[in-house]
Each structure stands twice: as structure tokens, then as C-alpha cells.
Amino acid sequence: MITITPKRIFDVPIQATCINADVFTGKTLEEIKKLPITEGKENLILDEAFNISEDTAVETPNITLIGDFSKVKRIGQGMKTGEIIINGNVGMHTGEKLAGGKIIVNGNSDGWTGSEMKKGIIEIHGDAGDYTASPFRGTCTGMKGGLITVDGNVGSNVGCYLQGGTIKIKGSAGRFLGHRMTDGTIYVEKDCASRAGPFMTGGKIIITGAVELLMPTFTIDSIKPKVKVDANLTVQGPFYVFLGDIAERGTGKIFALKATNPALVSYEKYL
Amino acid sequence: MTEILIKNGFVIDPLNKIDCQKMDIAIKDGRIVEKVNERDAKIIDASGLTVMAGGVDLHSHIAGSEVNLGRMLRPDDHVKDAVRKTTLTRSGTGYSIPSTYVTGYRYSKMGYTTVMNPSMAAMKAKHAHEELNDIPLIDKAAFTLLGDWWFALETIAKGDLEECARHIAWMIRATRSYAIKIVNPGGLESWGFGRNVHSLDDEVPNFALTPRDIVTGLAKVNTMLNMPHTIHLHTNNLGVPGNYKTTIETMQALESVYKGDNKPVGHITHIQFGSFAGDNWAHFKSGAAEIANYLNSHNHMTIDIGQVTFADTTTMTADGPFEFSLYELGGHNKWVNSDVETESSGGIIPFHFKKKNAVNAIQWSIGLELSLLIKDPWKVAMTTDHPNGGPFYHYPRVFAWLYSRKAREATLKKCNKKAQRKSLLPTIDREYTLYEIAIITRAGNAKTLGLKNKGHLGIGAEADVAIYNINPETTDIAQDYKPARKAFSNATYTIKDGEIVVKDKELVAIRPGRTMWLDVQTKEPLRIDEELKRKFKQYWTIEFDNYPVTDHYIKVPEKITIQASV
Numbered sequence: 131m132i133t134i135t136p137k138r139i140f141d142v143p144i145q146a147t148c149i150n151a152d153v154f155t156g157k158t159l160e161e162i163k164k165l166p167i168t169e170g171k172e173n174l175i176l177d178e179a180f181n182i183s184e185d186t187a188v189e190t191p192n193i194t195l196i197g198d199f200s201k202v203k204r205i206g207q208g209m210k211t212g213e214i215i216i217n218g219n220v221g222m223h224t225g226e227k228l229a230g231g232k233i234i235v236n237g238n239s240d241g242w243t244g245s246e247m248k249k250g251i252i253e254i255h256g257d258a259g260d261y262t263a264s265p266f267r268g269t270c271t272g273m274k275g276g277l278i279t280v281d282g283n284v285g286s287n288v289g290c291y292l293q294g295g296t297i298k299i300k301g302s303a304g305r306f307l308g309h310r311m312t313d314g315t316i317y318v319e320k321d322c323a324s325r326a327g328p329f330m331t332g333g334k335i336i337i338t339g340a341v342e343l344l345m346p347t348f349t350i351d352s353i354k355p356k357v358k359v360d361a362n363l364t365v366q367g368p369f370y371v372f373l374g375d376i377a378e379r380g381t382g383k384i385f386a387l388k389a390t391n392p393a394l395v396s397y398e399k400y401l
Numbered sequence: 402m403t404e405i406l407i408k409n410g411f412v413i414d415p416l417n418k419i420d421c422q423k424m425d426i427a428i429k430d431g432r433i434v435e436k437v438n439e440r441d442a443k444i445i446d447a448s449g450l451t452v453m454a455g456g457v458d459l460h461s462h463i464a465g466s467e468v469n470l471g472r473m474l475r476p477d478d479h480v481k482d483a484v485r486k487t488t489l490t491r492s493g494t495g496y497s498i499p500s501t502y503v504t505g506y507r508y509s510k511m512g513y514t515t516v517m518n519p520s521m522a523a524m525k526a527k528h529a530h531e532e533l534n535d536i537p538l539i540d541k542a543a544f545t546l547l548g549d550w551w552f553a554l555e556t557i558a559k560g561d562l563e564e565c566a567r568h569i570a571w572m573i574r575a576t577r578s579y580a581i582k583i584v585n586p587g588g589l590e591s592w593g594f595g596r597n598v599h600s601l602d603d604e605v606p607n608f609a610l611t612p613r614d615i616v617t618g619l620a621k622v623n624t625m626l627n628m629p630h631t632i633h634l635h636t637n638n639l640g641v642p643g644n645y646k647t648t649i650e651t652m653q654a655l656e657s658v659y660k661g662d663n664k665p666v667g668h669i670t671h672i673q674f675g676s677f678a679g680d681n682w683a684h685f686k687s688g689a690a691e692i693a694n695y696l697n698s699h700n701h702m703t704i705d706i707g708q709v710t711f712a713d714t715t716t717m718t719a720d721g722p723f724e725f726s727l728y729e730l731g732g733h734n735k736w737v738n739s740d741v742e743t744e745s746s747g748g749i750i751p752f753h754f755k756k757k758n759a760v761n762a763i764q765w766s767i768g769l770e771l772s773l774l775i776k777d778p779w780k781v782a783m784t785t786d787h788p789n790g791g792p793f794y795h796y797p798r799v800f801a802w803l804y805s806r807k808a809r810e811a812t813l814k815k816c817n818k819k820a821q822r823k824s825l826l827p828t829i830d831r832e833y834t835l836y837e838i839a840i841i842t843r844a845g846n847a848k849t850l851g852l853k854n855k856g857h858l859g860i861g862a863e864a865d866v867a868i869y870n871i872n873p874e875t876t877d878i879a880q881d882y883k884p885a886r887k888a889f890s891n892a893t894y895t896i897k898d899g900e901i902v903v904k905d906k907e908l909v910a911i912r913p914g915r916t917m918w919l920d921v922q923t924k925e926p927l928r929i930d931e932e933l934k935r936k937f938k939q940y941w942t943i944e945f946d947n948y949p950v951t952d953h954y955i956k957v958p959e960k961i962t963i964q965a966s967v
Contacts, residue, residue: 268474268476268478
């Protein structure tokens with residue numbers, strides 16, 4: 131196991147694509163210390179910004195990060211195997227394009243966590259920022275598979291262009307949840323801010339808290355007693371099921387819990 | 402200026418019929434000369450290397466409004482290919498639409514020294530020239546979109562080709578352009594009304610003429626003006642299954658303009674996109690054999706390929722209606738589409754050509770089939786229609802597919818099974834030689850463009866030279882295709898106007914390239930009268946006086962004066 135702690139408080143963002151179990155595998159501690167990173171416009175090596183130590187007795191997790199990493203970007207980018215634990219907050223693009231393995235954040239994560247991921251697990255035991263599980267600006271291919279769990283709240287534009295996989299949020303979600311999603315599942319246990327699922331054409335959004343404002347391009351389809359989130363989890367309802375986004379001729383589904391959404395009663399007359 | 406002597410290289414110079422001869426090339430004052438003083442000259446030891454003239458690309462969208470819109474549309478394209486600055490070069494981005502500086506650097510590293518920007522809407526000419534100024538290391542020129550320009554349509558409809566010629570000559574000068582580009586003749590004008598033309602004989606709305614009239618009319622005008630290049634033609638029905646018939650009809654229509662003197666009268670660009678057979682996308686197949694048959698028995702046309710290279714690229718063309726139909730096929734993708742008032746239209750859609758997609762794989766096959774089935778390489782130019790078929794720095798991949806059967810079989814094996822069954826490639830044994838590669842990348846292109854001092858290494862030619870790490874004596878490129886492909890993607894030396902710009906595969910000097918433009922002198926100049934100005938006021942958003950590109954827009958101009966015969 132490699133343990134990494136910051137040497138100082140960082141002012142400008144650090145790009146640390148090399149903090150990745152795949153990259154560390156087969157390298158000695160000395161080699162790992164010499165891996166390149168950038169701090170702002172400066173080219174550094176890992177050793178110049180971080181204290182790095184190795185504990186050969188422990189195998190998993192492969193990498194443990196301790197301290198404030200909120201200015202450090204792209205940790206675990208494109209990782210295929212292995213496990214990273216971060217005890218502290220972490221910066222943007224953590225686990226971007228993740229293709230396997232596991233990343234656990236015991237703190238908050240910033241924007242674009244799990245962006246465009248294909249496989250693997252990301253567990254965030256704090257809050258997650260805007261654009262979690264969403265592709266970077268301009269990209270039209272989102273998360274394809276895997277699982278993201280967030281114990282806290284998430285920001286806006288979470289799960290944009292979602293094409294597969296599951297996002298479970300124990301807290302509440304910001305605006306534009308599941309923007310342009312085509313498949314996959316987003317489960318929000320608390321409230322969801324306005325305009326969930328704009329332009330969605332497939333997949334499902336499950337909200338067991340209050341829905342702030344439902345887009346007018348969603349129509350009520352039915353009332354279902356329960357809904358399946360994934361193989362291990364089924365949530366008891368009853369739920370209002372909305373179909374949309376009609377503006378895109380979509381067949382995405384928003385499940386809103388009946389008990390927490392008295393304002394949606396008015397839709398029942400259209401059933 | 403320094404003198405350079407390139408010693409002992411294997412020189413391939415098809416325009417002077419030199420095929421792999423061990424000889425020296427002397428350079429003085431930016432030109433190829435007979436000899437230089439060996440003691441003063443800088444000696445480049447090219448033993449075991451191949452020496453060719455600098456590459457000439459006759460169709461590559463590197464600047465202009467549509468390219469820049471494409472850049473704005475695709476931040477996702479730049480993020481995967483960021484280029485850092487060095488002490489010599491500036492920073493920039495790739496991937497499918499590289500920024501101006503990166504475009505120059507990458508072309509130069511491939512040994513290319515001249516690139517033609519094939520589509521420039523007249524209204525956006527100033528912008529295009531500003532971008533061309535910023536592309537270093539390569540000479541360039543732009544072709545103005547004139548196939549749907551109102552004055553051209555009006556005068557052709559009236560049957561007054563001499564008046565049309567005067568208008569075109571004025572436009573070529575006003576936009577500082579090099580050739581007449583025609584895109585989907587009649588279709589772009591129709592697109593302003595939400596329509597398109599579907600055959601050569603459909604009527605263009607509001608003008609009593611057909612695409613056939615436009616193509617033949619402008620081809621005649623082109624001859625009257627003694628233009629160095631022929632009309633540069635993007636055919637009707639592009640990207641529609643079964644369109645190979647339209648392409649052949651277009652070539653047949655131009656037979657009437659041909660005088661039988663082996664001088665081509667038309668150039669069909671990215672012909673791969675116009676060589677589709679089959680009735681619909683499900684029965685999509687290659688029409689390459691028919692097109693190649695026609696071209697093998699006729700000498701009045703040249704073509705470039707528009708090869709697909711399987712990349713996540715950005716399609717961009719002035720053919721707005723075509724881009725609209727592509728959007729409808731592709732589903733939920735971001736896109737841009739526009740009508741450029743009285744002149745043209747435009748569209749941009751990101752597009753990922755995939756090996757596992759039957760249509761994409763067949764398109765890949767069509768491009769190679771055409772290159773291999775057309776017997777005379779002087780009629781063929783190698784392009785990817787950058788960035789439509791793939792970015793220009795994928796050219797070496799295309800070379801490998803052409804010079805090595807093994808290389809194309811390796812790729813074909815990874816393609817869609819249906820496409821593999823439909824492909825003609827397994828039946829074709831031909832492999833390009835280095836001599837033929839030199840024809841389709843520089844010599845033939847320079848000849849097609851009418852550039853007398855480019856594309857060859859004869860005495861008096863511009864000293865644009867590319868030296869590649871390929872030893873034709875010891876290596877069999879058809880069997881061992883990878884080293885040569887690597888050599889083509891990064892030239893050992895590139896010399897531009899007698900200055901070494903790439904040395905040992907690294908850029909060592911940056912110099913601006915020239916912008917070539919034609920000053921076509923008609924016997925009687927275009928009469929700029931009140932009527933013309935009134936029309937401008939009525940139909941254009943730009944005032945007549947602000948319309949032409951003025952001299953200060955071009956940093957390093959190269960004016961070529963042409964005497965027209967009208």
C-alpha cells in the first residue's frame with residue numbers, strides 16, 4: 131500500500147493523473163516518487179508536492195490518500211483495477227473514465243467525479259459536486275456502467291448523458307438531474323430540485339423525497355407499488371410514474387414517491 | 402540565404418520521371434539549382450533516405466468560418482489532444498480540428514508544404530484569410546464557393562457566360578482566392594428555402610436553371626479565364642445511397658466542355674462520398690467499380706478520394722442539406738446548420754466513423770477501392786477531406802493501406818462482417834509503389850492545381866523538400882508496412898523555401914507561409930454600376946464597399962496574375 135499526504139496547502143490546482151493503482155503497479159517507491167504532475171503551469175514530480183511512503187505488508191487498498199486533496203484533480207483517471215481510499219476531500223475529475231476497481235472518498239468530492247466511467251465503484255461518504263457522473267463540456271457520451279454511491283447531497287447537472295450504470299444518492303439532488311440521459315438509473319433518497327430529466331430519452335430517475343418542479347414535458351403514465359433500483363435493491367412505493375421527455379419523443383421514466391409529493395395529486399385526474 | 406546540398410538520397414520526383422535515383426539536390430535562395438559550392442553549403446547526408454518534393458494537399462479544411470464554428474462546437478475534441486507550448490512552438494489543441502498553429506506544425510512534420518483550403522464563403526473570406534495568416538510553415542490558398550452565388554446563377558441563366566466570367570474574375574480577386582469551388586450546385590440555393598435538388602436536371606428555385614447548367618457553365622467560364630486549376634466540384638446528392646449515378650452523370654455532363662487535349666476540365670472532390678451504390682442504407686454498397694471504369698476510359702476529370710480513416714471526427718461542409726440528412730441519421734448529436742444568405746450554406750456535425758459499423762466500413766473500403774481501381778495515379782489525389790473523413794495527420798495510415806495489401810487486410814479483418822463480404826478489396830492485388838505515392842501526394846496534386854514550381858525537384862522549383870527515413874533498397878514496404886508508415890508521419894527533414902524547418906523529426910524553425918491568390922485580368926473589367934450596388938444593398942448584409950478582402954488582410958501574399966481570354 132502506498133500512502134500519500136500533501137506536503138503543503140496548495141494554491142493552484144494540481145493535475146495528478148498518475149495517482150492511479152494501474153500506474154503504481156510494478157513500480158518501486160523511488161519510481162513512484164518521480165512520476166510527473168503539474169501544479170498550475172509548473173511541471174513537478176510527485177515527491178515535490180507529496181510525502182509518499184510504502185507499507186508492503188498491506189495489499190488492499192493499493193493507495194491511501196490522507197489530508198486535503200481538494201485542489202488535486204484527476205486522481206484515479208482511467209483506472210482499470212485496484213483500490214484507492216481518500217481520507218479527506220478530493221478535487222475535480224476523480225475517477226474520470228474509470229474502467230474498473232474501486233475509489234472510496236471519506237469526505238467530499240468535487241465536480242465531474244466518475245465522469246464518463248465505464249465500470250467499477252465510486253463511494254463518496256460526503257457530498258458530491260456539480261456534474262458528478264457527467265461528461266466534460268461538449269462531450270455527448272456519459273457514464274456507461276458501474277456504480278456511484280453518495281452519502282450526502284449532490285450538486286446540479288448530475289448524471290448528464292447517462293448511458294448505463296447506477297447512481298445512488300442518499301441526500302438530495304440539484305437541478306437538471308439526468309439531463310439528456312438515455313439509460314441507467316439515478317436514485318435520490320431525499321428531495322430533488324427543479325427540472326429533473328430534461329431531454330431524457332430513456333432510463334429511470336427515482337425520487338423518494340419531494341420533487342420541486344416537474345417539467346411540463348413529462349406526462350403521467352401510471353401508479354406503481356414499487357420500483358427496482360438494481361439487482362440488490364427494490365424501493366416500496368406507491369410511486370407516480372411520469373414518461374418523458376416528450377419534447378424529445380423520449381421514454382424515460384421519473385418515479386416520484388406518492389407519500390412525499392402531495393402536489394402531484396393533480397396529475398391523477400389524467401390517468 | 403544559406404545553400405543546402407542534400408547528398409546521396411533516393412530521389413523520387415515523378416514530374417521529372419525520376420524514380421529512386423541516388424542523386425544530390427542543391428538548393429540556393431529558396432530554389433532548386435543545378436549545383437552549389439560544396440564548401441559553403443550546408444550538407445544534409447540523406448544516404449539511405451527517400452527524398453521527395455514537399456507534400457501538396459489539394460483539399461483540406463484548415464481555416465474559415467465553418468472550421469472555426471467546428472472548433473467552438475467541440476470542446477470535447479480539444480480536451481483529448483492538448484498541445485503544450487515549447488520554446489519554439491505555441492500551444493494549441495487537436496484533435497479533428499486543430500488550432501491554426503498546430504495545423505501548420507503537424508503538416509510540416511509530415512513533410513507537407515502546400516495546403517489548399519477548399520471552401521471559403523465569400524462573405525467570410527476575411528475571416529478565412531486571417532486564419533490562413535496564422536498557419537505557419539505551409540503555403541496555402543483558398544477556393545471561393547461560387548456555385549450558388551447569385552450573380553453567377555443570374556448570368557448563367559441569361560446565357561451570358563462572358564458576363565459571368567467577369568463576375569467570377571472579380572470575385573476571385575475580391576476574395577483573394579485561387580479556384581472556383583462548387584458545392585452541391587443548385588442545392589445550396591434551394592436550401593435557403595428548405596429544399597434540395599436531387600438530380601442534375603432539377604430546377605433551382607427562383608432561377609430558371611438546373612445544376613447541369615451551373616456545372617457546365619462554370620467549367621466553361623473556368624476555361625475562358627485560363628484558371629490554373631479546374632472547377633473544384635462537390636457533387637449533388639452527396640452521401641446518399643445510389644449517388645454514384647449522379648457522380649457519373651456529372652462527369653458525363655462535363656464531357657461537352659472537354660476539348661480532347663488531355664487537359665482536365667473538372668475535379669471531383671472527396672469522390673468517396675459520391676460513390677455509394679444500393680437503394681437505401683440497408684442495401685448500401687460500393688459504386689467504386691463503376692466510377693473507376695468511367696475514369697479509366699475518360700481523361701477529362703481528376704478526383705480526390707476523401708478517405709475514411711476511422712476516427713472520432715467532425716464533418717463540416719458548405720452542403721447544408723447534406724448535413725441535415727446526416728443529422729437525421731445520427732440521432733441526438735449536437736449540430737450546426739446555416740444558410741449563408743446569397744452565396745452558400747453550411748453544416749457541422751461530429752461523427753465517429755467506426756470499424757464495426759457496416760456503412761462506415763464500406764465507406765472506408767470504397768475510398769481504397771477507388772484509389773486502387775483507377776489505373777492512372779495522375780488522376781487521383783490522396784485526401785481525407787480533412788476533417789470529414791479523418792484528420793489530415795492520419796494520411797500515413799492511408800498510404801500504408803495503399804502500398805501494402807497486408808496493411809489493408811489487417812484492417813479489413815477488424816471491420817464489420819457484412820462490410821467484409823461486400824468489400825472488393827480482397828480481389829485487388831495492386832499495391833502502390835513509392836513513386837505512385839509521390840504522385841498522389843505531391844506531383845499529381847501540384848499538376849492538378851496548376852502549380853508549376855511545386856510538387857517536383859527540377860531546376861527552378863521552389864525548394865520545398867521532404868526527406869523520409871525509408872530505404873527503398875533494403876526494405877519492402879508492402880511486407881513490412883509499419884516502419885514506412887511511421888516514417889511518413891514524421892519526416893526526418895522538411896525544407897520550406899530553402900530553410901530547414903524540421904530536422905531529425907523535430908521542428909527547428911518557424912516561418913510564415915505564403916497565401917497564393919489569383920489576379921485574373923479580363924479584357925474588359927466588371928462594370929461596377931449602380932445596379933450592382935443596389936442589389937448588394939438589397940440582398941446582402943454587408944455593404945458593397947466592405948465586401949472585398951483588401952491587401953492588408955494577407956500577411957505574406959503571393960499574387961499570381963492570369964490573363965483571361967475574355
